Amino acid sequence: MLEGINVALGVTGSIAAVKTVELAHELRRQGADVRGxxxxxxxxxxxxxxxxxxxDNDIVTEITGSVEHVDLCGYDGWADVLLIAPATANTVGKIAGAVDDTPVTTCATTALGADTPVVIAPAMHEPMYDHPGVLEAIDTVADWGVEFVDPRIEEGKAKIASEEAIVCDVARAAGKGVLEDTHIVITSGATGESLDPVRVLTNRSSGKMGRAVAKACYARGADVTLVHGFVGPQPVTRDAAxxxxxxxxxxxxxxxSAAEMLEATREACSDADTLVSVAAISDYTVEERDEKIRSGQERSLELEPTPKLIDELRAAHPELPIVGFKAETSGDEAAMIEQARETLSRAGLAFVVANDASVMGADRTKALFVHEEDAARYEGTKAGLGGEIADSIAAIVGGAQSKYLD
Known part of the structure; x- marks a missing residue:
């Protein structure tokens, strides 16, 4: 998500600074180069x-004659984004008043003057966060274009946001905003059709692919609605629902259920610019029993087909760009392309991402971007595929370039 991005990481005197080491590691795991x-x-x-x-870089602990603040955050400086995490109430107030008496506030003033993106993750006790002067300082700095990562209010404290939230906002701030002012609706996960109050008919989808697409679209500036279903049967070490x-x-x-996913997607698409249908939606439903089905007896299920979500949304929104996903089990690439093109043609899709069902629950994937005349291969992480899909969407709605579109 942060490949090729240089992040200057400002650390201030909150006890949340103890989380800095892991935050720096996570920024680097996402591809960033980091200087503290x-x-x-x-x-x-x-x-x-x-x-x-x-x-794995030298740390700035004072501003010297080498003008470290300018080297990091000035015009043509090293940093693509200045992240201050954690940021104390004191630091936020100083930034709002252009008070430069620490290396971090001096870097902030320099970054703001040079139009270097700034992201701030506050951390302090809750009464301090609620102080009128602190709130006014946050509003002032936010009006200058600084991105604030909202803290988690717990146990009387405004605790620093999660690493995931911080990384996402750093990626968004450092990105080119090719999906800015767009609303992307994404379906993800599996659906579950109730057999009785205990049992459901579902599938093995983990929702990882849909969440990867959502993150990538957010990083490119979109407002994202994620219609998320079940997380299917997975080992306990994988993500929970x-x-x-x-x-x-x-x-x-x-x-x-599939019916709930269709209804929620219909509502979300009322003002959408693109729909990405990633979810593994059940093709069949059953009539739910009021009481638990007793074991020890032979049973049969009468399966009733469910409406195709992309067909329903296409009928409701003839001009809406829709990206489809098609999972197959044959392992035959030609057959996957043929099935994807049938769906592409039937529903008038922008393109279809075809893959083998064996990647469900995995972090890596093999996929094909299928168009009417050609197909392009992708092999790598689901996060990487999410980025390629987001770039292709940007090419559709905003004219950006994508190697996966004609």
Whole structure:
């Protein structure tokens, strides 16, 4: 998500600075190069050597005649984005007032003057976060274009946001915004058709691919709605089902059945610019029993077909660009392309991503971008495929370039 991005990581004197090492590691795992900048108070909480180890770069602990702030965040500076995480109330107030008495605030003033993107992740006690002066400072700095990663309000504290939330907002700030001012709706996960109050008919989808597409679209500036179903049977070491509410990169609409997914997607697409149908939606449903089906008896299920989501949405929105997914089990590439083109033609899709069902639940995938006349191969991580899909969507809605589109 952050491949080729240079991140200047400002660390201030919040106890949340103890999370800096893992945050720096995560930024680097996502592809970023990281250089640390620390206030004196931060050095009293975490040793500069720890940040140096985590970033594998020298640390700025004071501004000298080498004008480190200009080298990092000035015109043509090294950093593509300045991330201040954690940021104390003191630091946010100083940035709003252009007070440059620490290496971090000096870098912030320089970055703001040079139009270098700035992302701030506050961390402090909740009463401090609710102080009118702190809120006014946040509003002031946000009006200048600074991105704030909202803290988690727990146990009377405004705790620093999750690493995932911070990484997503850094990627969005450092990106080119090719999907800015667009609304992308993505379906993800599996559906579950209730047999009785206990049992469901579902599939092995993990939802990883849909979430990867959502993250990639968010990083490129889109507003994302994620209509997310079940997370199918997976080992306990894999992701659990998503909770209701918000993800750092999307508004989540949790659903269970194919009918619920269709209805939620219809509502979300009322103002959508693109629909990406990634979810493994059940082709069949059953009549639910009111009570648990007793074991020890032979049973048969009468399966009833469910409406095709992409066909329903195409009928409702004839001009909406729709990206489809097609999973097959044959392992025959020619057959996968043929089936994908049938879906492409039937529903008037922008393109179809075809893959083998064996990748369900995995982190890596093999896929084909299928168009009417040609097909392009992809092999790599699902995160990488999500980025390629987002770039292809940008080519459709905004005229950007994509190697997977004609």
């Amino acid at each position: 900048v620390m206030t004196g108070s931060a050095q009293g909480i975490i040793h500069p050597w720890a940040v140096e180890f985590a970033t 998503l909770p209701d509410g918000e993800l750092p990169y999307a508004t989540v609409r949790p659903v269970e």
